[in-house]
Amino acid sequence: MDFEEIYKRGNARMYQWEIEILYETAASIKAKSIVEIGAWDGCSTMALGSVAKENNGRLYSIDPKLTVDMLKNLDEMELRDYVVNIAGASPWIDMKQMPNSYDYIFIDGDHRTRWVLSDYHFWMRFLRKHGMIAFHDVHFPSVQKALEIIRETDSKGLKEVSYTEKRKRGILVWQT
Numbered sequence: 001m002d003f004e005e006i007y008k009r010g011n012a013r014m015y016q017w018e019i020e021i022l023y024e025t026a027a028s029i030k031a032k033s034i035v036e037i038g039a040w041d042g043c044s045t046m047a048l049g050s051v052a053k054e055n056n057g058r059l060y061s062i063d064p065k066l067t068v069d070m071l072k073n074l075d076e077m078e079l080r081d082y083v084v085n086i087a088g089a090s091p092w093i094d095m096k097q098m099p100n101s102y103d104y105i106f107i108d109g110d111h112r113t114r115w116v117l118s119d120y121h122f123w124m125r126f127l128r129k130h131g132m133i134a135f136h137d138v139h140f141p142s143v144q145k146a147l148e149i150i151r152e153t154d155s156k157g158l159k160e161v162s163y164t165e166k167r168k169r170g171i172l173v174w175q176t
Helices: 003-009 016-028 043-054 068-076 113-124 141-154
Strands: 033-037 058-063 083-087 102-107 127-136 159-163 171-175
Touching (some): 003 043, 003 068, 016 043, 016 102, 016 127, 016 159, 016 171, 033 043, 033 113, 043 058, 043 068, 043 102, 068 083, 102 113, 113 127, 113 141
Parallel strands (some): 033 058, 058 083, 102 127
Antiparallel strands (some): 127 171
């Protein structure tokens, strides 16, 4: 996997090490059914879409606006058959087009505390046992606050797999 290429193609919207963590944690459980909240230029989409492709699975990518760059990147990286782009805002999408469970969930949508919590509570019910949930921009104060609330109320049954302490933006991955 060429993480530097994804970093460049995605207009550096995520750090290269963040892309690596996403890819490696999803690949470690051979994720076939993945959902991402927030795609923007597609750094996470390319990384998670690659995992879906390797496992003959699907990535359901939810974002209110699909960018031309992201769609071009998916075509050029031959990921289009493995990524289902859903133009909409989580959690107000048509769930008929979605599977009933996921191996991996990535939350990087609206970073305000209540919306991070909303995405977490809505999507966690679809996460399979031993699946993983990841959060981006964990060092933003509003995301930190949401994660503190989750740790206080839901930490039982969540095992920390990866956390980027003292780095800009950051990733947190939990496994159920």
